[in-house]
Amino acid sequence: MQNLLVELGERSYPILIGTDLYDRSEALHAFIKGRQVLVVCNTTVAPLYLERLLAALSEFVVATVILPDGEQYKNLDHLDRIYSALLEHRFSRNCTLIALGGGVVGDMTGFAAATYQRGVRFIQIPSTLLAQVDSSVGGKTGVNHALGKNMIGAFKQPQAVLADIDLLKTLPERELAAGLAEVIKYGLIRDLPFLAWIEANMPLLLARDPDTLGEAVYRSCQNKAAVVAADELENDQRAILNLGHTFGHAIETGLGYGKWLHGEAVATGMLMAADLSWRLGWLAQDDVLRVRRLLLAAGLPVVPPATISSDQFLDLMAVDKKNVDGRLRLVLLRGLGNAVVSEAAAPDLLLQTLRAGKALGEVVA
Amino acid sequence: MQNLLVELGERSYPILIGTDLYDRSEALHAFIKGRQVLVVCNTTVAPLYLERLLAALSEFVVATVILPDGEQYKNLDHLDRIYSALLEHRFSRNCTLIALGGGVVGDMTGFAAATYQRGVRFIQIPSTLLAQVDSSVGGKTGVNHALGKNMIGAFKQPQAVLADIDLLKTLPERELAAGLAEVIKYGLIRDLPFLAWIEANMPLLLARDPDTLGEAVYRSCQNKAAVVAADELENDQRAILNLGHTFGHAIETGLGYGKWLHGEAVATGMLMAADLSWRLGWLAQDDVLRVRRLLLAAGLPVVPPATISSDQFLDLMAVDKKNVDGRLRLVLLRGLGNAVVSEAAAPDLLLQTLRAGKALGEVVA
Numbered sequence: 001m002q003n004l005l006v007e008l009g010e011r012s013y014p015i016l017i018g019t020d021l022y023d024r025s026e027a028l029h030a031f032i033k034g035r036q037v038l039v040v041c042n043t044t045v046a047p048l049y050l051e052r053l054l055a056a057l058s059e060f061v062v063a064t065v066i067l068p069d070g071e072q073y074k075n076l077d078h079l080d081r082i083y084s085a086l087l088e089h090r091f092s093r094n095c096t097l098i099a100l101g102g103g104v105v106g107d108m109t110g111f112a113a114a115t116y117q118r119g120v121r122f123i124q125i126p127s128t129l130l131a132q133v134d135s136s137v138g139g140k141t142g143v144n145h146a147l148g149k150n151m152i153g154a155f156k157q158p159q160a161v162l163a164d165i166d167l168l169k170t171l172p173e174r175e176l177a178a179g180l181a182e183v184i185k186y187g188l189i190r191d192l193p194f195l196a197w198i199e200a201n202m203p204l205l206l207a208r209d210p211d212t213l214g215e216a217v218y219r220s221c222q223n224k225a226a227v228v229a230a231d232e233l234e235n236d237q238r239a240i241l242n243l244g245h246t247f248g249h250a251i252e253t254g255l256g257y258g259k260w261l262h263g264e265a266v267a268t269g270m271l272m273a274a275d276l277s278w279r280l281g282w283l284a285q286d287d288v289l290r291v292r293r294l295l296l297a298a299g300l301p302v303v304p305p306a307t308i309s310s311d312q313f314l315d316l317m318a319v320d321k322k323n324v325d326g327r328l329r330l331v332l333l334r335g336l337g338n339a340v341v342s343e344a345a346a347p348d349l350l351l352q353t354l355r356a357g358k359a360l361g362e363v364v365a
Numbered sequence: 366m367q368n369l370l371v372e373l374g375e376r377s378y379p380i381l382i383g384t385d386l387y388d389r390s391e392a393l394h395a396f397i398k399g400r401q402v403l404v405v406c407n408t409t410v411a412p413l414y415l416e417r418l419l420a421a422l423s424e425f426v427v428a429t430v431i432l433p434d435g436e437q438y439k440n441l442d443h444l445d446r447i448y449s450a451l452l453e454h455r456f457s458r459n460c461t462l463i464a465l466g467g468g469v470v471g472d473m474t475g476f477a478a479a480t481y482q483r484g485v486r487f488i489q490i491p492s493t494l495l496a497q498v499d500s501s502v503g504g505k506t507g508v509n510h511a512l513g514k515n516m517i518g519a520f521k522q523p524q525a526v527l528a529d530i531d532l533l534k535t536l537p538e539r540e541l542a543a544g545l546a547e548v549i550k551y552g553l554i555r556d557l558p559f560l561a562w563i564e565a566n567m568p569l570l571l572a573r574d575p576d577t578l579g580e581a582v583y584r585s586c587q588n589k590a591a592v593v594a595a596d597e598l599e600n601d602q603r604a605i606l607n608l609g610h611t612f613g614h615a616i617e618t619g620l621g622y623g624k625w626l627h628g629e630a631v632a633t634g635m636l637m638a639a640d641l642s643w644r645l646g647w648l649a650q651d652d653v654l655r656v657r658r659l660l661l662a663a664g665l666p667v668v669p670p671a672t673i674s675s676d677q678f679l680d681l682m683a684v685d686k687k688n689v690d691g692r693l694r695l696v697l698l699r700g701l702g703n704a705v706v707s708e709a710a711a712p713d714l715l716l717q718t719l720r721a722g723k724a725l726g727e728v729v730a
Contacts, residue, residue, distance in 0.1 A: 076441050080510075087512035090683060115480070118507065118518045119598070142483065145445075147452035153483045154519060233484070318455060 002218050006137060006225045008232055011157040015137065015221050017214055022049070022100075022125045022164040023056040031123050031159040034094035037062045040082055040109040041100045042069040045127045048170055053100055053125070063089045067105065072258040074104045074144050076152070082112040096121045096159070102128035102175075103135035103262065107153070110141030114156035124161040129168055129179025129213070130263050133186075133220035136161040138228045138241070149249045155233060163217055165210050177299040178263025180205060181244075183216050184294055185270060186223040189240045192337030194219050195294075202297050240339040243331040244269030247304070250316035254308040260301070267300035275360040276345055276353040277333040287336050288361035303358040310354035367583050371502060371590045373597055376522040380502065380586050382579055387414070387465075387490045387529035388421040396488050396524040399459035402427045403451055405474040406465045407434040410492045413535055418465055418490070428454045432470065437623040439469045439509050441517070447477040461486040461524070467493035467540075468500035468627065472518075475506030479521035489526040494533055494544025494578070495628050498551075498585035501526040503593045503606070514614045520598060528582055530575050542664040543628025545570060546609075548581050549659055550635060551588040554605045557702030559584050560659075567662050605704040608696040609634030612669070615681035619673040625666070632665035640725040641710055641718040642698040652701050653726035668723040675719035 001018030021027060037060045041050050046066045054062060065085045067078055086095070097120060099109035106124050113122035126132045142153020168176070180198075183205075187195025197219075198205070204212040224241065231238035248269030251260055274291045277283040295302050308316075317328065328350075332342050356362070366383030386392060402425045406415050411431045419427060430450045432443055451460070462485060464474035471489050478487035491497045507518020533541070545563075548570075552560025562584075563570070569577040589606065596603035613634030616625055639656045642648040660667050673681075682693065693715075697707050718725070 076445060080441060083510055083517055084512065087510055087516060115507070115517050115519055117516060118505065118520055140483065142480070145448055145452055147449065151452060151482060152448055152480050154480055155483055 002214065004218065004221055004225060006157075007229045008139075008157060011139075011232075013157055013160050015161040015163055015225075017132075017163045017165070017217050017221070019164065019166045019210055019214075022162050022167060023052040025056045027162060028056055028123070031121075032060065032096045033121060034092070034096060035061050036089070036091045036095035037098060038082070038086055038089070038091060038095060039064045039098045039100055040067065040105055040112070041065070042067045042102070042105050044069040045101045045105070049100060049127065049167060053098070061089075063091070067108070069104075070258045071104055071144070071252070071262065072256070074108055075146075076143055079108055079112060079143050082108065083116060086112070086116050091116075093117045093120055096123065098123045098125060100125045100127060101131070102126065103131045106131050106135045107141050107150075108143060110139075110156050110158065111143060111153055114141055114154035119156070121159050122156070124158045125167075126161065126163055127167045128171055128175050129217070130175070130182055132163040132168075132217045133179060134182040134224070136163065137221050137224040139232065149253055163221070165214050165217070168208060168213060173299065174261060174264075176206070176208070178261040178267075180298040181263035181267035181270070181295070181300050183220050184298065185241075185243055185266065186220045188270060188274075188291065188333065188336060189223075189243050189331075189339035190227070190337060191219070191223055194223070195337060199294055199297075202294070206298070236341075239329075239341045240331055243333075243339050244271075244273050246317050246330055247272040247313075250313050251304060251308065253316050254312055255305055260305075264301050267295050267298075268302060268304050271295060271302050271360050272304065272353050273331060274333055275356060276330070276349060278361065279349045279352055280332065280344060282332060282334045283336070285361060285363075287333075290336070292361055302360065306357065310351055313354045314350075367579065369583065369586055369590060371522075372594045373504075373522060376504075376597075378522055378525050380526040380528055380590075382497075382528045382530070382582050382586070384529065384531045384575055384579075387527050387532060388417040390421045392527060393421055393463075393488070396486075397425065397461045398486060399457070399461060400426050401454070401456045401460035402463060403447070403454070403456060403460060404429045404463045404465055405432065405447055405470055405477070406430070407432045407467070407470050409434040410466045410470070414465060414492065414532060418463070426454075428456070432466075432473070434469075435623045436469055436509070436617070436627065437621070439473055440511075441508055444473055444477060444508050447473065448481060451477070451481050456481075458482045458485055461488065463488045463490060465490045465492060466496070467491065468496045471496050471500045472506050472515075473508060475504075475521050475523065476508060476518055479506055479519035484521070486524050487521070489523045490532075491526065491528055492532045493536055493540050494582070495540070495547055497528040497533075497582045498544060499547045499589070501528065502586050502589040503603075504597065514618055528586070530579050530582070533573060533578060538664065539626060539629075541571070541573070543626040543632075545663040546628035546632035546635070546660070546665050548585050549663065550606075550608055550631065551585045553635060553639075553656065553698065553701060554588075554608050554696075554704035555592070555702060556584070556588055559588070560702060564659055564662075567659070571663070601706075604694075604706045605696055608698075608704050609636075609638050611682050611695055612637040612678075615678050616669060616673065618681050619677055620670055625670075629666050632660050632663075633667060633669050636660060636667050636725050637669065637718050638695065638697055640721060641695070641714060643726065644714045644717055645697065645709060647697060647699045648701070650726060650728075652698075655701070657726055667725065671722065675716055678719045679715075
């Protein structure tokens with residue numbers, strides 16, 4: 001088992017990474033205070049893993065909420081189910097919430113923990129690769145709004161994250177790939193050696209070799225934790241973690257939540273960001289094609305949906321939260337392994353990227 | 366104009382108290398960053414004061430949300446109107462929210478500011494005495510849930526509070542009295558000289574003499590700020606501010622939100638707490654009757670609703686958030702001017718208080 005500390009002063013917490021981990025009583029008990037525990041899960045994960053977790057919690061007063069599975073349910077209405085369960089069971093400020101599921105369950109449970117009685121404890125047990133490498137580090141919690149993704153939320157750090165590689169055995173292939181998109185992101189934004197490691201180990205990652213997956217999770221969380229520790233509330237540098245996300249959110253919102261997985265949208269978004277960086281003269285064309293090859297090797301989409309016009313893209317990107325006072329700020333690459341937050345992209349270059357379609361990274365006559 | 370600093374480290378902020386204040390451009394501009402301002406108001410206050418405020422904000426991009434007036438609208442559904450307005454106007458993380466209204470508007474706007482894009486700035490312009498002396502200090506924000514009052518929320522400090530005494534001129538008598546309940550509370554919990562001052566100045570307070578009201582607001586905020594500064598997140602000592610609130614919340618929930626004003630419920634709740642303190646031997650009977658006289662002088666109710674049985678009271682109080690792991694903790698008085706948080710009240714004594722009805726503070730044969 002590997003143990004990584006996210007350094008955030010009073011709010012520091014450990015990420016435990018390993019196998020045979022999530023239902024180990026002593027690991028859980030170390031982070032629960034009080035006697036009341038609410039486990040939040042979803043309809044996909046619950047049949048697979050909930051029973052073993054509940055068995056490990058037998059000495060607590062435990063309630064469960066099982067949410068429908070999918071980004072389209074990450075909203076205030078479904079959040080209310082968590083509040084209602086807490087209130088129906090008369091849980092006090094001294095209760096602990098446990099999120100057993102992917103990013104949606106983690107984000108919603110974290111936000112409920114941030115806001116139930118103005119804040120209670122919570123523990124993350126991420127069941128997807130994406131949640132293990134992304135949503136479980138950084139304290140971003142929240143829900144979507146019909147008018148924008150992740151627009152309602154809070155910063156809330158968990159007591160601990162238990163990243164159990166065993167849970168990835170049952171992950172659908174598409175979701176494994178979506179998680180790899182975020183793994184690749186850490187290489188692209190700040191860790192070129194890790195990028196090369198991912199390229200070399202892609203076959204083992206796709207074969208779900210536990211040691212290789214564990215290493216990918218560890219190095220991803222390490223990168224994310226370093227960025228978050230330097231800028232917990234995303235005033236500045238932390239925004240590089242959003243590489244591909246402004247484009248990606250536009251894809252998710254434009255298609256309607258749940259059509260593309262978040263990681264899939266981010267993958268294509270990262271290629272769009274790389275393409276735009278190349279058009280700015282910041283990245284070699286070969287680098288853009290290298291990004292594309294790696295995304296394809298992971299089984300990720302590299303062509304934005306044709307149903308979203310460039311005008312729609314612009315419209316959707318303008319409400320994205322990476323804008324200050326209406327100016328379009330994007331995460332771009334000044335070379336592979338070196339992301340920057342920049343307003344340098346002129347509208348005409350951005351339009352070239354938005355119009356490139358399947359020819360991202362290519363000169364179109 | 367008086368100026369009081371609420372000392373909370375990085376989150377410190379000033380309360381400006383005076384007349385001719387809320388629409389003074391230079392006061393507002395000092396606390397707004399960015400160009401986007403959303404003013405949240407309600408249907409009662411908007412016709413009286415919104416236009417003058419908007420005139421003072423003419424150089425900003427301003428949007429407004431006008432909520433229906435009343436505690437019964439302080440819920441997730443109406444909160445969503447604020448989120449929707451922010452998103453429809455594409456307001457960024459760099460926007461500022463202004464709450465122009467009573468406690469409900471302040472609590473909802475503050476919670477929206479705490480959670481819109483994980484946190485934006487806000488300014489409070491409380492338009493009721495209760496909001497000026499209570500909700501505008503302490504950073505408690507949130508909404509009600511059908512199963513419990515203030516169960517969803519966050520701690521969020523404003524940039525500033527502008528407490529304009531002029532706004533109290535149009536306050537209905539019942540709301541003035543409700544505000545006086547909280548003013549009296551500060552005397553009861555920690556400031557006996559202030560209690561005597563309130564008794565002596567009740568006629569001037571009821572006549573809305575600006576200097577006397579200003580002094581009451583200042584000394585109330587001073588007391589609250591001192592308690593909050595010592596315990597911002599209500600781990601311990603801050604709970605004394607909830608004198609009368611556990612009983613009061615039960616009244617509000619039992620009758621349905623909006624029947625009694627919050628301050629009215631707290632007034633009766635404080636008398637119930639005094640009565641219970643007396644039954645515990647902590648308070649003289651004369652002190653209980655002194656509390657009752659003062660509440661009556663302010664025009665406040667001193668008899669709990671007969672429609673709520675003592676069993677219902679117990680049921681409603683058990684979900685109140687002042688409980689740790691199911692044990693009933695109450696704010697009680699060890700003498701006037703000295704509140705304590707205690708689990709000392711045995712169930713039979715509590716039942717005597719709940720059954721006293723209009724005979725609170727009296728020995729019933």
